[in-house]
Amino acid sequence: MAMSNNVIGAINIVATLLSIPIIGTGIWLTNQADNSCVKILQWPVIILGILILVVGLAGIVGGFWRIPWLLVFYLVAMLILIVLLASLVIFVYMVTMRGSGHVAPSRSYLEYRLDDFSGWLRRRVRSSYKWDRIRNCLSSTSMCAGLNQSYRSAQDFFDARISPLQSGCCKPPTQCGFTFVNPTYWISPIDTAADMDCLLWSNEQIQLCYGCNSCKAGLLANLKREWRRANIILIITLVALKIVYVIGCCAFRNAKTEDLFNRYKQGYT
Incomplete structure (x- = not known):
């Protein structure tokens, strides 16, 4: 179980690091003159990145310090955040489909x-x-x-x-x-x-x-061009985050199975 928890903690470190490009994308949008005047996309992106960072840190603590309820919170909260990020990616793509010079x-x-x-x-x-x-x-x-x-x-x-x-x-x-x-x-x-x-x-x-x-x-047109660039980063991060999440779910399930097996062995002996 200890080894599995360490694996989960290590996976969650990767999930936490994936918040950095999301937050960085929001900061980049904030530094663009047009986006800084309109203030539509950058704050949802930054807030979503910070939430992923916080949830990832909770997963690290739950993994390395063997706190099952914190790991469950991580799995549920991260799934919600992944869905929100996917929704944001689709939304940006849909609203920037039209409009050309x-x-x-x-x-x-x-x-x-x-x-x-x-x-x-x-x-x-x-x-x-x-x-x-x-x-x-x-x-x-x-x-x-x-x-x-x-x-x-x-x-x-x-x-x-x-x-x-x-x-x-x-x-x-x-x-x-x-x-x-x-x-x-x-x-x-x-x-x-x-x-x-x-x-x-x-x-x-x-x-x-x-x-x-x-x-x-x-x-x-300027917003469309910059949002499309930002969306590429968000898509890549979303795919990586989904892969890490699936691996984390598998590791958590294996840890629970290992824990049940150890309990069964102790009860049998």
Whole structure:
């Protein structure tokens, strides 16, 4: 029984270590400008990682110190957390299935439309209350100002592969027909009726296109790209965690069988 408990404890160490990439993924999302403004995915990921860490530590204590009820708690709680992690992985995949950029004439960067994204994501940015908070957060970053330092000529900017967020928020939509002065300053054409965003564009550096639907779409495109990257880490961790959990269940069952056999031998003798 002692050997089996030590095996269970060692397995639980691995389960505990698997919480690190989950917590790290949440911290990485927090450090991204768009995710830090929206605050949707990172905290569920971080909290889930911390819970896996705590439950894994309980399993280590239960294994090495031979506390059966703590091992049972570990098995039940870890199963629930694995189900929650799997649900989160599926959810992220489903809400990021839709939404891709559109090619603009003579441009290397893509442009984005709000209606291309899933309804759940659109609802995160459509209400004026939510968007005003996000907008103020985005406008306080240097993502647009940095474009003026990197691209001096129109052709250099048109050939640039800027981020979806920069494409949607830092410049007017290409279909508006504005004339380039620098990446964040454009001369308005006589007719701005091509799109409502054309009317919303402002050369004021704190305004730009932060009120445009293209900015909301660019934000969602950025979130989609980063969430997909995060989801890859979560999927790999989920698979590893399931394997470790199955091995732990087998070791626990073998330990219980060994314990019953020893009791039977003692009673027989």
